[in-house]
Amino acid sequence: MHSALQPVGPRAELIADLMLLFFAVSAVVYVIVIAFLVWAIMRARERAVQLGPAATAQADRKSKVAVGVGAALTVLTLAGLAASDFIVGAILRQPPADPLRVLVTGHQFWWEIEYDDPVPGNRLRTANELHIPVGRPVQLIFTSRDVIHSFWIPSAMGKMDLIPGRTTNEIIQVSQPGTFTGQCAEFCGFQHSKMRLTLHARPAEEFDAWRQRQLAPAREPQTQEARRGQQVFMQSSCILCHSVQGTAAAATVAPDLTHIASRRTIAAGSLPNTPSALASWVLDPQRIKPGSRMPASRLPPDDLSALVAYLTSLQ
Amino acid sequence: MTSAEYERERAEVEKTWAEKPGWLGQLMVVNHRTVALRYLVTTFVFFLLAGLMAAAMRLQLARADNDLIGPDLYNQLFSMHGSVMMFLFAVPVLEAMGIYLVPLMVGARNIAFPRLNAFSYWVFLFGGLMIFIAFALDIGPEAGWFSYVPLAGPEFSPGKRQDFWAQLITFTELSALIVSVEIIVTAFKLRTPGMTLKRIPLFVWAQVATAFMVLFAMPAVMLGSSFLISDRLVGTHFFNPAEGGDALLWQHLFWFFGHPEVYIIFVPALGIVSEIVAAFTRRAVFGYLPVVLSLLATAILSFGLWVHHMFTTGLPPAGMSFFTAASLLIAIPTGVQIFCWIATFATGGRLRFHTPLLFVVGFFFIFIIGGLTGVMVASATLDSQFHDSYFVVAHLHYVLIGGALFPLVGGIYYWFPKMTGRMLSERAGRWQFWLFFIGFNVTFFPMHILGIEGMTRRIYTYSASSGWEGLNQLATGGALMIAASVVVLIANIISSLRKARTAGDNPWDAPGLEWATSSPPPPSNFVRPLVVTSRTPLWVTPHPETVIGLPTGIRSVLVTRVHDAEPHHISVFPTPSIWPFLSAIAVTILFIGSIFTPWALVWGAVPVAIGLIGWFWPTKEETATHCKYEVKPPREAPPPSEPAELRL
Amino acid sequence: MSTSGVRDVTGLPTYTFGHHSLMWWGTMGIIVIEGTVFVIAIGAYLYLRSLAQAWPIGAPPPDLTYGTLNTIILLLSAIPNQWTKKVAERENLKLVRIGLIVCLAFAVAFLVVRAFEFGSLNVHWDTNAYGSIVYALMVLHTTHLVTDVLDTIVLTVLMFTGPLEGKRFVDVSENSVYWWFVVGSWPFIYATVYWVPRLP
Ligand code: HEA
Ligand code: HEA
Ligand code: CUA
Numbered sequence A: 001m002h003s004a005l006q007p008v009g010p011r012a013e014l015i016a017d018l019m020l021l022f023f024a025v026s027a028v029v030y031v032i033v034i035a036f037l038v039w040a041i042m043r044a045r046e047r048a049v050q051l052g053p054a055a056t057a058q059a060d061r062k063s064k065v066a067v068g069v070g071a072a073l074t075v076l077t078l079a080g081l082a083a084s085d086f087i088v089g090a091i092l093r094q095p096p097a098d099p100l101r102v103l104v105t106g107h108q109f110w111w112e113i114e115y116d117d118p119v120p121g122n123r124l125r126t127a128n129e130l131h132i133p134v135g136r137p138v139q140l141i142f143t144s145r146d147v148i149h150s151f152w153i154p155s156a157m158g159k160m161d162l163i164p165g166r167t168t169n170e171i172i173q174v175s176q177p178g179t180f181t182g183q184c185a186e187f188c189g190f191q192h193s194k195m196r197l198t199l200h201a202r203p204a205e206e207f208d209a210w211r212q213r214q215l216a217p218a219r220e221p222q223t224q225e226a227r228r229g230q231q232v233f234m235q236s237s238c239i240l241c242h243s244v245q246g247t248a249a250a251a252t253v254a255p256d257l258t259h260i261a262s263r264r265t266i267a268a269g270s271l272p273n274t275p276s277a278l279a280s281w282v283l284d285p286q287r288i289k290p291g292s293r294m295p296a297s298r299l300p301p302d303d304l305s306a307l308v309a310y311l312t313s314l315q
Numbered sequence B: 001m002t003s004a005e006y007e008r009e010r011a012e013v014e015k016t017w018a019e020k021p022g023w024l025g026q027l028m029v030v031n032h033r034t035v036a037l038r039y040l041v042t043t044f045v046f047f048l049l050a051g052l053m054a055a056a057m058r059l060q061l062a063r064a065d066n067d068l069i070g071p072d073l074y075n076q077l078f079s080m081h082g083s084v085m086m087f088l089f090a091v092p093v094l095e096a097m098g099i100y101l102v103p104l105m106v107g108a109r110n111i112a113f114p115r116l117n118a119f120s121y122w123v124f125l126f127g128g129l130m131i132f133i134a135f136a137l138d139i140g141p142e143a144g145w146f147s148y149v150p151l152a153g154p155e156f157s158p159g160k161r162q163d164f165w166a167q168l169i170t171f172t173e174l175s176a177l178i179v180s181v182e183i184i185v186t187a188f189k190l191r192t193p194g195m196t197l198k199r200i201p202l203f204v205w206a207q208v209a210t211a212f213m214v215l216f217a218m219p220a221v222m223l224g225s226s227f228l229i230s231d232r233l234v235g236t237h238f239f240n241p242a243e244g245g246d247a248l249l250w251q252h253l254f255w256f257f258g259h260p261e262v263y264i265i266f267v268p269a270l271g272i273v274s275e276i277v278a279a280f281t282r283r284a285v286f287g288y289l290p291v292v293l294s295l296l297a298t299a300i301l302s303f304g305l306w307v308h309h310m311f312t313t314g315l316p317p318a319g320m321s322f323f324t325a326a327s328l329l330i331a332i333p334t335g336v337q338i339f340c341w342i343a344t345f346a347t348g349g350r351l352r353f354h355t356p357l358l359f360v361v362g363f364f365f366i367f368i369i370g371g372l373t374g375v376m377v378a379s380a381t382l383d384s385q386f387h388d389s390y391f392v393v394a395h396l397h398y399v400l401i402g403g404a405l406f407p408l409v410g411g412i413y414y415w416f417p418k419m420t421g422r423m424l425s426e427r428a429g430r431w432q433f434w435l436f437f438i439g440f441n442v443t444f445f446p447m448h449i450l451g452i453e454g455m456t457r458r459i460y461t462y463s464a465s466s467g468w469e470g471l472n473q474l475a476t477g478g479a480l481m482i483a484a485s486v487v488v489l490i491a492n493i494i495s496s497l498r499k500a501r502t503a504g505d506n507p508w509d510a511p512g513l514e515w516a517t518s519s520p521p522p523p524s525n526f527v528r529p530l531v532v533t534s535r536t537p538l539w540v541t542p543h544p545e546t547v548i549g550l551p552t553g554i555r556s557v558l559v560t561r562v563h564d565a566e567p568h569h570i571s572v573f574p575t576p577s578i579w580p581f582l583s584a585i586a587v588t589i590l591f592i593g594s595i596f597t598p599w600a601l602v603w604g605a606v607p608v609a610i611g612l613i614g615w616f617w618p619t620k621e622e623t624a625t626h627c628k629y630e631v632k633p634p635r636e637a638p639p640p641s642e643p644a645e646l647r648l
Numbered sequence C: 001m002s003t004s005g006v007r008d009v010t011g012l013p014t015y016t017f018g019h020h021s022l023m024w025w026g027t028m029g030i031i032v033i034e035g036t037v038f039v040i041a042i043g044a045y046l047y048l049r050s051l052a053q054a055w056p057i058g059a060p061p062p063d064l065t066y067g068t069l070n071t072i073i074l075l076l077s078a079i080p081n082q083w084t085k086k087v088a089e090r091e092n093l094k095l096v097r098i099g100l101i102v103c104l105a106f107a108v109a110f111l112v113v114r115a116f117e118f119g120s121l122n123v124h125w126d127t128n129a130y131g132s133i134v135y136a137l138m139v140l141h142t143t144h145l146v147t148d149v150l151d152t153i154v155l156t157v158l159m160f161t162g163p164l165e166g167k168r169f170v171d172v173s174e175n176s177v178y179w180w181f182v183v184g185s186w187p188f189i190y191a192t193v194y195w196v197p198r199l200p
C-alpha cells in the first residue's frame, strides 16, 4: 500500500484532502474552458459568412467582457487555491509535542537510521527499515554522507531531501499499524532505483519491545556452523565496513548488521531476507545491485554457507 | 515604373544577395533562411535520436524487474534524452522558427548580424555532435538534465561524462545568446516602414519576449556550468560543503535559468498558436494588447519562480509560500491568452479545419491539463508528494509536448509551403495528428497515477510488488503509437518534397508579410520591402506600398526607428564568409580541449582570436564597394524625424 | 504583386552613430549578458558568505593597495575613452589614432597592476569556496578586460593600415561604449572583493 491518496496518518491525510481539492477545482476549470472552446469552434464551423466590421466590433465588446470575467475568475480561483495551500502548510509546520526523534542519514544506496536518546547507550543504529510507534509524531532529522537523496513514503508523508552539509527535517505520524513502502526520490546514482525503504508502524508497546530487542548486543552464535561463520566474518573484509555490536566489528560506513536477521529485506529492499538471498548478496552484490558500494567476496562455498548461518542467527 | 525596370532591379538585387556556389559556398552561407532550415533539420534529427532513447527507456520500464537495460546505460539514456530534448531540440527548434520567420514577418531582407547567425549554427551543430559522439563512446552524461551536485561533481562522477555535459551547456548557450540578440535587433530595428510597435506580429512579440528571457537566464547556467567544470577540473570548491561551498548553490543557479528555460520553449509556441488561430479564423487575434502584455508578463514572472523546483530542500517556509504564490500568478497571463484565442474562434470567420489548426486544437486539450497539473505542483504542500515522481514527468511532457511540440508541428504544417513551395498532405496530417494525440495521452496520462502511487523518476527498474507494471506497459504502448505518428510525419515530409512546387505565395490566404513574397522567398526575401498599414497587411486592400531607392549593388537593409518604424538609415549587410565556420571550429577546439586541460583556455584562445580577427578584418574590395555607395550621416543635425525629409 | 504606390528612401545614410546603429544594439546585447553574469556572480559571492560562519574563510581579506590603484587607473581611463568616442563620431582619423593609443596605454597599465592584484588576494582558488568565488570574480573581470584590449589593438592597427570606410568609426565608438561597461562594472566587483570581507 503506497499511494499518496491512501493516507495512513493525519498529516498525509491533510495533504491528500488538499490534493483532492486541487483535482476537483482543476476538473471544473478544465471542463468549463474546454466547453467554451468547443462551443466557439462549433459556432465558427457553422458560420456562413465573415462578420462585417460593425458586427465584429459588437462581438469584440462581448468578448472583452467575457475575457475580463474569465481573468477575474482565474484570479479568484488561484487565490482560493493559494490560501488552502498556505493553511495546510501552516498546520503541517506546527511543531508537535514530544516527538520521537530519529536521525536518518542517506548513503549511496541505503538508509542509516539512528534513534536519538539522551543516554548514549540507548541510541540505536539500524538500516533501511524504519520502525515507529502508531499515533506518536516522529521527527525525522535528515542529512547525507555523500550525494542528495530524498526520503519518501507516499502513504505516510510527503518527501524531504537529505543534503550533504545541511540538515533538514520532517514530521511523520501514522495512525494505523502496518507496513508501508517508500523509495529514495532524488536521483543519487546507479542504484537510486533500489534505494527503497519500509516503514513499520506498530502499537507503542510492540515498538518499545522491538527497540529493546534491537538495543541488545548481537546474539552469540549457537551452532557450530554459525560460530565458524562468525570467524569467517571477522577474518574477511566485512569488518572494514560493517559493525556487529558486541563484537570487534565496529565500522560505520555500511549498514549495522547486529540484528540483520530481524529485517524483512536486505540491501535496501532489493532482496527478501532469506538465507539463499543473503548468500547470493554476499557473494556478488554487483550482480544484484550493480554499482552498490559493497564489493564481491570470493568466499569458498562452505565459508559462505557458514557466514550465512551466522548472519541468519543475528536475530 | 515599368515592369522592365522592375525586372532589372530584381535581377540586380538577386545577384547581390546570392550565396556563393559550391561546397565552400555551403560553408559560407549567411542567409537566415538557409541557416534556419539547417537548424530545423539538425534539431529534428536530434529529436528523433532523443525520441529513440525515450523509446528504449519505455521498453525497459514496460516490465517489472526487467533487465533489458542496466543502470549505467539507463542513467545515460534519460540524461541524454532530457538534455538533448531541452538543449538540442526544444529551445533551438523554436529559435530556428524565429530565425526563419522573424525577418520575413517584419519585412526585412536578412536577420541582423547574419554572420554571427551562421556562427551560432556551427557552434550549435558541433556541440550537438560532441555530445552524441561522447554518448557513443560511453562517456555520455549520467546525472540527468539538471545534473545536481555533488552527484555530478568530481567525487561522485569521476571520469569525463559530466564535463561533456557541462560543455554541452556552454555550446548551446553561446548559440542561444547570439540568436537572441539577433532576434531582438531584427524585431526592433529592421521592421519595415509602418510596422509600429502595435503592428508587430504576435509571433514576433513572442520571439522577442523569449529572447529577453534567454539574455537574462542563460548567464546563470553559464556561471553554474563554469563553476561545475572548475570544481571538477581545477579543484575549486563552489559546491563542496566541506570547504564552505554549498550543494544548493548549484540548484539556485540552475533553476534560475531552468525555470525561464521552460518558458523559453513555451512562449514562442504561443506565438505560433496566435498566428495559426488568426489565419484560420480569418481575423486578427482578439485582444492584441492583452496577448502581448501576457507574453511579456510571462517572461518577467518566469524569473520569480525558480525555487518551485526546490520545494523539498527544506528552505524557509516564507520562501516556499512566496514561490507558490508567484507560480500560481503565472497561470493568469497564460489563461488570458487562452481566453483571447477562444474569443477569436467565437468571433472570427468561418473556420477552415486544416492540419495546422488541428494541432492547435490538440494543444488546447493537452496543454491545459499540463498547466493545471503545473498549478498542483506549484503548491509547496502538494509538491512534497509530487516532486521527483512520475507525476512531474507527466506534467513536464504535457506542457512540453502539448504546449510546445503540438504548436510546433502545427507550425511546420503551416509554414512548410513557405519554406519549400510545397504543401504537406492533409490526409497524412490527420493520421499523424490522431496517432500523436491518442498515443500521447496513452503514454503520459497513466504517469500521473504512477506518481501518486509512489513511482519515482529516474529509476531503471521497479519490483513487481510495487503494482506499477500495468500502467507502465500502457505507457510503453502509447510511446510506440507516438513513434508511429513520427514515422507518418517523416513520410509526409519526404513524399511532399518529391512533388512539384504548387503551393503559391499564400496558400492559406494568411495575413502576414511572410506570405507576401514567393515560396520559397528569393535571396533577399523581398525585392522591395513593403510598407505596412495594419496588423493584417495582406488582408487590406489596396495592397501595401513598396519601398524604393535602396541601393541594389550592396546588401542594403533598411533600418527603422524602434517606436514608429520610420526609416532611419540603410545598413550594409555582410556577404558570405568562411570565417564564421572557421571561428566555430576554433571555439569547438577550445571548449572540448578545456574538458581535458585548463590550459586549453590559454592555447585554445589563439585560434579563436585569429578566427575573430580574420572575421572582422575588412577586405579591400569590400571596403571599396561600400565606399562607392557610402552616404555619411548628417553632421550635427538630428536624424531625420519627418517622413517628408526622406524624399530628399 | 501589384501595389498602390511607393516610398522612396534614396539618399539615406549608409551608417550611423549612437543608438540607431545596429552595432550599438549588438554591444548593448553583450553588455546585458555580461552584466547579468556579474550580478549573478556577485550574488553567488554574497550567498556563500551568508552560509559561512566567518568571512573570509581562513584567509585575511585581499590587500588594498593594488586593487585601489587599479580602480583609480580604470576610472581615469574613462577620460581618454570618452574623448576617443567623441573624435570617432567626428570621423577625425588623426585624433582617433591618438585616442586609441592613449586608451591602450591605460589598459596595459591596468593589466600589469592586475597581475600584482592576483598576487595580493591572500587566497587561492582551491583553498576553499571563498577563494574560489574571489577568483571567479577576478577572472571574469580580467577576461573582459583582455578581450577589450585585444579588440582595441585590432582597431588601432586597422586605423593605421586601413582599409577604412566611415562605418569603421562606428566600430571605434562602440568599442568605447564597451569600455565604459568594463569600467562601470569594476567598482561593484572591487567593492565585493575588497570591501565586503572587511565588513563587520
Ligand atoms: C513548456 C514548458 C512548461 C510550462 C509551460 C510549464 C508551466 C507551468 N509549470 Fe512546469 N515544468 C516544466 C515545464 C513547463 N511547465 C518542466 C520541464 C518541469 C520539470 C523539470 C524537471 O524537474 O525535470 C516542470 C516542473 C514544474 C514544477 C516543479 C515540480 C517538481 O519538480 O516538483 C512546478 C512547481 O511549481 C511547475 C509549475 C508550473 C506552473 C505553475 C506552470 C504554469 O505556467 C501553467 C499555467 C497554465 C495553466 C494553469 C492552464 C491554462 C490556464 C487557464 C485555462 C486559466 C484557468 C486556470 C485556473 C483557474 C487554474 N512546473
Ligand atoms: C521537448 C521535450 C521532450 C519530449 C518531446 C519528450 C518526449 C518523450 N519522452 Fe521525455 N523527457 C523530457 C523531455 C521530453 N521528452 C525531459 C526534460 C525529461 C527529464 C529528464 C531527466 O530526468 O533528466 C524527460 C524524461 C522522460 C521520462 C522519464 C525517465 C525517468 O525519469 O526515468 C520518460 C519515461 O517514459 C520519457 C518518455 C518520453 C517519450 C516516450 C517521449 C516521446 O514523445 C518521444 C517520441 C519520439 C519517438 C518515439 C522517436 C520516433 C523516432 C522514430 C520513429 C525513428 C525514425 C528513425 C529514423 C529515421 C532514424 N521522458
Ligand atoms: Cu538515494 Cu536516490
Ligand SMILES: [Cu+2]
Pocket (backbone or CB within 6 Å): B258, B259, B262, B305, B306, B308, B309
Ligand atoms: Cu519551473
